[in-house]
Amino acid sequence: MLRSIKYMILNPYWIAGFVDGEGTFYIGINKQPSMKIGYQILPEFRVVQHQKDIKLLYAIRDYFNCGVVRKNHDNRYEVRVRSLKHLREIIIPFFEKYELQTQKKFDFLKFRTIIQSLIKSPMNNQDLLEIIKISKKMNRKEKMKALILEKEIDQNKVHGNVAIH
Amino acid sequence: MLRSIKYMILNPYWIAGFVDGEGTFYIGINKQPSMKIGYQILPEFRVVQHQKDIKLLYAIRDYFNCGVVRKNHDNRYEVRVRSLKHLREIIIPFFEKYELQTQKKFDFLKFRTIIQSLIKSPMNNQDLLEIIKISKKMNRKEKMKALILEKEIDQNKVHGNVAIH
Numbered sequence: 042m043l044r045s046i047k048y049m050i051l052n053p054y055w056i057a058g059f060v061d062g063e064g065t066f067y068i069g070i071n072k073q074p075s076m077k078i079g080y081q082i083l084p085e086f087r088v089v090q091h092q093k094d095i096k097l098l099y100a101i102r103d104y105f106n107c108g109v110v111r112k113n114h115d116n117r118y119e120v121r122v123r124s125l126k127h128l129r130e131i132i133i134p135f136f137e138k139y140e141l142q143t144q145k146k147f148d149f150l151k152f153r154t155i156i157q158s159l160i161k162s163p164m165n166n167q168d169l170l171e172i173i174k175i176s177k178k179m180n181r182k183e184k185m186k187a188l189i190l191e192k193e194i195d196q197n198k199v200h201g202n203v204a205i206h
Numbered sequence: 207m208l209r210s211i212k213y214m215i216l217n218p219y220w221i222a223g224f225v226d227g228e229g230t231f232y233i234g235i236n237k238q239p240s241m242k243i244g245y246q247i248l249p250e251f252r253v254v255q256h257q258k259d260i261k262l263l264y265a266i267r268d269y270f271n272c273g274v275v276r277k278n279h280d281n282r283y284e285v286r287v288r289s290l291k292h293l294r295e296i297i298i299p300f301f302e303k304y305e306l307q308t309q310k311k312f313d314f315l316k317f318r319t320i321i322q323s324l325i326k327s328p329m330n331n332q333d334l335l336e337i338i339k340i341s342k343k344m345n346r347k348e349k350m351k352a353l354i355l356e357k358e359i360d361q362n363k364v365h366g367n368v369a370i371h
Contacts, residue, residue, distance in 0.1 A: 049307065050218040051307065052219075052223075053219075054219035054220040055219040055220070055222055055223035055226075055304075056223060057220055057223060057229070058217075058219065058220035058222060058223025058224035058225075058226070059223035059224065059226050059227050059307070061220075061223070061224050061227070062224050062226070062227020062228040063221070063227040068237060068267065090308070092308075093309050094308045094309055097307055100307075110213065136344045139220075142214065142216065142220065142224070142262055142265070143255070143262055144256075144259055149350060163302050166264040192359075
C-alpha cells in the first residue's frame with residue numbers, strides 16, 4: 042500500500058476526539074509458559090479504520106512517531122502501539138495532556154494503571170489477578186473470557202490463549 | 207435525564223475529531239404533498255452516543271449553541287441540528303474551519319452542496335433529482351432506497367416516505 046504524497050498534519054485535540062470515537066485501549070493476556078508468571082500481559086493502543094482512510098493511520102503513526110500500521114481484517118487497517126516504552130513515554134502522557142471526553146477516559150485510566158503495574162517487576166500471581174480484575178471493567182463484552190481466565194489462574198490451570206479487552 | 211453540574215468545555219479540534227469518528231451528515235427526503243415539489247428535503251447533522259455519554263451530547267449542543275438532544279433508540283441518544291439556518295450559519299462554517307480528516311469530509315462537502323442548493327428556492331424536479339444524485343454518493347448502504355426514489359420522481363409516482371443518508 043503506497044502512502045500518499047500529501048502529508049497530513051494532525052492537531053492533537055483532533056487526535057483525542059478521534060480516539061474518543063474510534064480508539065481502543067486493549068489488554069491482551071496470553072499463556073506464555075516461558076515466563077515465570079505463566080502469562081504475558083500485552084497492552085495495546087490501536088485505532089482501526091477502513092482501508093480508504095489508511096493515510097490517516099499513517100498520519101497518526103507519524104504524529105506519535107511510534108507504532109505500526111498493519112492489516113486488521115478484510116479491508117480494515119489499524120495503527121497500533123504495543124511497545125511498553127512507547128505506551129509509557131508517548132501514548133500515556135499524550136492522553137494525560139489531551140484528555141478524552143467520553144467514558145473511554147476510564148478505560149484509558151485503567152490502561153494506565155496496568156502499564157504502571159507492569160513497570161514494577163517482578164509480577165506475581167496476585168498482580169496478575171489484579172490486572173485481570175481491572176481489564177474486566179474495561180470492556181463488558183469480554184467479561185466472560187476474563188472470568189474464565191481469572192478462575193484458571195486462581196486454580197493454577199492453563200487452558201490455552203485468552204485475550205481480554 | 208438530569209444534566210451534570212460539571213460543565214464540559216470542548217476544544218473545536220476535539221469536536222472535529224470526534225465527528226470524524228461518530229458524526230453523520232444526513233439527507234432525509236420525505237413525501238410532502240403540501241409542498242409544490244411534492245417532497246421535503248431534510249438535512250440533518252447528528253452525533254449518536256450511548257446514554258452514558260449524554261453529558262457530552264449536551265456539551266456539543268452548548269458549544270454550537272444550536273440543535274437538540276433527543277433519544278435515538280434504546281439506550282442511545284443523539285444531538286442533532288436540523289434548522290437550515292443553523293446548519294448554514296453554524297455547522298457548515300465550523301467544519302470549513304476545523305476540517306474533517308477522514309473520507310467523511312467528502313460527505314460533508316456533498317452535504318454543504320445540498321444546503322447551498324436548498325437556499326436557492328424555488329426548487330424544481332431537476333434540482334430534486336440532483337440532490338438525490340448527490341445523496342446517493344453519501345452512503346452506499348442506502349443506495350437502493352435512493353435508486354427507487356429517483357425512479358419514482360422520474361415517473362412522477364409517489365410511494366410513501368423514503369429517507370436517504
